[in-house]
Every structure is written in C-alpha cells, then in structure tokens.
Amino acid sequence: MATVAPKNAVMERVWSMARKGQKRIVLPETEDERTLQAAEMIEKANLGRVILLGKEDEVRRKAKEAGANIDNIPVIDPEKYEKFEEYAQKLLEIRKGKIASIDDARNLLKNYLYFGVTMVKLDDADGMVAGAVNTSADVERPAFQIIKTAPGISIASAYFAMIVPDCPYGEKGFFLYADSGGHPNPTAEELADIAITTCMTMKNIFGVEEPRAAMLSYSTKGSASHPIVDKVIEATKIANKKRPDLLIDGELQGDAALVPEIGRKKAPGSPVAGRANILIFPDLNAGNIAYKLTERLAKAEAYGPLLQGLDKPVNDLSRGCKATDIVNVAAIVAVKAMVPYGKRD
Structure with a gap:
C-alpha cells in the first residue's frame, strides 16, 4: 500500500x-x-x-x-x-x-x-x-481521566492543523484553528490560555518560528460592541499580559486577520493583522463551522481535533x-x- x-x-x-x-x-x-x-x-x-x-x-x-x-x-x-x-x-x-x-x-x-x-x-x-x-x-x-493536563496548564484544548492548497495566507497555506473541537464556550481567561498554548504548539511541534495568533470576532478593533466581542478583547489583554513575548492580537475579523491590505486598513500597527497563521475562535460553534467549511469549500486537509495541554500525547x-x-x-x-x-x- x-x-x-x-x-x-x-x-x-x-x-x-x-x-x-x-x-x-x-x-x-x-x-x-x-x-x-x-x-x-x-x-x-x-x-x-x-x-x-x-x-x-x-x-x-x-x-x-x-x-x-x-x-x-x-x-x-x-x-x-x-x-x-x-x-x-x-x-x-x-x-x-x-x-x-x-x-x-x-x-x-x-x-x-x-x-x-x-x-x-x-x-x-x-x-x-x-x-x-x-x-x-x-x-x-x-x-x-488518566493522563490529565500537564503541570501549569489550566485547560486542555483541541485544534485542527489545516493545509489549504494554493493559499497565500498564513504559513503558505498552513494554519492552526483553535479551539475547534473541545470547549463550547470558553471564558476570557480560558480563551487566553488556548491562544498561548496554540502558539507554543505551532512553534515547538510544527517548527514555525513566529506564531501569529488572531483572536477572531465579528468586530475589528472596536468596529462593533457586544458582550461576545468584549470577551475576545478581554482574552487578548490577558494573553498579552501573560505572554508579552508572543504575537497575539485582537479582536480581528477573519479578513483583517488574513489579508495584508485589509489588515493594514482595519488594524494599522497590529503585529498580527494580515499575517495570522493561528486563528483563535471565540467559541466552538465558530471554530467547528469554520474548519468544516474550510475543509470542504477550499478542499483543505484538516488534521484533528488534536489535543494540546495533556501531560502525554x-x-x-x-x-x-x-x-x-x-x-x-x-x-x-x-x-x-x-x-x-x-x-x-
């Protein structure tokens, strides 16, 4: 075979x-x-x-x-x-x-x-x-139940490794989507930890030296106001405070996260906008829907849901x-x- x-x-x-x-x-x-x-x-x-x-x-x-x-x-x-x-x-x-x-x-x-x-x-x-x-x-x-989360990790989460053919965005068509298979509605604190963990996964498992995580929303930098947007804004602040060495920014709409010219227009000065190779979704509805649409409409390869944060793989x-x-x-x-x-x- x-x-x-x-x-x-x-x-x-x-x-x-x-x-x-x-x-x-x-x-x-x-x-x-x-x-x-x-x-x-x-x-x-x-x-x-x-x-x-x-x-x-x-x-x-x-x-x-x-x-x-x-x-x-x-x-x-x-x-x-x-x-x-x-x-x-x-x-x-x-x-x-x-x-x-x-x-x-x-x-x-x-x-x-x-x-x-x-x-x-x-x-x-x-x-x-x-x-x-x-x-x-x-x-x-x-x-x-048996392996449990690793020391210092507050939450285990799930991501998809996505390979989109003929795609100029992300890491030449490679992305991590998180959390797309685990937590239905993470808190701001949990969302921050998911972003941090996914950045480390991108760097240390997939060998990408500069993880760039976009905290996704239907709003970009205050273009809309709602409690579900506020959660993403708060999660971004928490993640940046915990790990200022990582490139994590939000809130960003999908196009602002991926497309350079739109990122520059909607979020000038952002270290992630238009350059994201990690997409952090506000809840499981968004993450699961997005990965399945990407897989089917873009004919992408989707590997997962892959667990991260466990003590052993x-x-x-x-x-x-x-x-x-x-x-x-x-x-x-x-x-x-x-x-x-x-x-x-």
Whole structure:
C-alpha cells in the first residue's frame, strides 16, 4: 500500500522529525480498515513503531481483507497482555474514588481506548491516535481521566492543523484553528490560555518560528460592541499580559486577520493583522463551522481535533478521516512525544 508523502513544508518537517524519534504509537481502532491501512503506511514511511490493539487472529484477518500488510506490526490483546493486572491496579490508584473495585478497573481496560491511554500513561507507549470510529468525547474521556493536563496548564484544548492548497495566507497555506473541537464556550481567561498554548504548539511541534495568533470576532478593533466581542478583547489583554513575548492580537475579523491590505486598513500597527497563521475562535460553534467549511469549500486537509495541554500525547481524529489523515496525525503525535513538556504546548 502506497504512502502519500506530505505536500506542505510544515508537515514535511513533522515527518522528518518523526522518523528521527521512532516513537511507539498505539492505534486501538483495529475494527476499521483505515486504521489497519494507516498502520502499514506508518511502518513503510518509517514514522514510528505502531502498536495495534485487538484479538490478534481477528486483526490480522481484517488487515488481509483490507489489503494491509501488518506482518511486522505487533498486535496486543489487552486481556492477554502480561501487564493487564498491573494496569488494573494502577488504574484503580489513578481513579481512586471514581472506580469502586479492581474488577471495575479490569472492565474499563477491556475498552481499547482506556487500555491504550493506560499504556501511554505507564510509558509502554509514547502516544495514541483514535477517533476514526469513536466520538471525540469517547477518545478524550480516558485521556482527561488518566493522563490529565500537564503541570501549569489550566485547560486542555483541541485544534485542527489545516493545509489549504494554493493559499497565500498564513504559513503558505498552513494554519492552526483553535479551539475547534473541545470547549463550547470558553471564558476570557480560558480563551487566553488556548491562544498561548496554540502558539507554543505551532512553534515547538510544527517548527514555525513566529506564531501569529488572531483572536477572531465579528468586530475589528472596536468596529462593533457586544458582550461576545468584549470577551475576545478581554482574552487578548490577558494573553498579552501573560505572554508579552508572543504575537497575539485582537479582536480581528477573519479578513483583517488574513489579508495584508485589509489588515493594514482595519488594524494599522497590529503585529498580527494580515499575517495570522493561528486563528483563535471565540467559541466552538465558530471554530467547528469554520474548519468544516474550510475543509470542504477550499478542499483543505484538516488534521484533528488534536489535543494540546495533556501531560502525554493522545490525539483525536474526525470520523470522516482517511487512512492518510491517521498517518499524519500519528506523525504529529510522535513529534509531540519528542518535545519536553514546558516547550511542548
């Protein structure tokens, strides 16, 4: 099965870094042929070491039916795994007060998402990718419960890495959209933290030296007045106070954020207007709608929702993803696992 190499310079850097790291990536959704095809592609592209979860005979049979060669990829059956009891005990400790008994812990670990996240938590894997089959809520729940947010991070959030073909804006068509898959209505304080975290993700995971985050609104620099605009203005002030070294500005309309001549006209003197490569949305409605419209109308590649702010990397997928999307998200997870926390998000 052929592996499609990235066409964008930013993702090319991600692939190059993933090849150097050779991190262990868990793919738990082996009931889906896209996961099995992606596993072969990751191995062929040398992006890392894949671990598949499931009953081995069944997984290998499905892979053959899907035309995927996984002969050299290990398949772990959670219930037969040598560390299953150790995992159950650790899970009982981690979820103390939330899980009543060791039997409850064992039952949770029969869920491949919980088992995969526990592998990552206990350093038997470096990251996990799921969401081709399961909902974002199902993927994120064990990550938040077991791995939790990293020290010093008040809120975990979700972003999409967007690659827009033939686009002069952003980072030659590369953008991060946040939060486009997590928090329905973040407060001003949370919105500020999302902007800061996304800037660090852009720099340390994707290798873009100058993240430029636009705090989006339907208003640019006071052109409209409303409480939902006030939230964006306040979030910008908080972000600038916390991290004056980062380029974060708002409130900006979409055209003022992206188009240089409009940015100069609507927000003269702004360090971000007309140059944004990160778009921070005021709420999940706006972020989710925008990423889906960009993906479909601009024929963009959309990777995510990718989680940031967790202590160890677990990333989500859209259930409409292709096998190649899983490959690219796995490469992102591998790179994230290589970067010491503190620099990572």
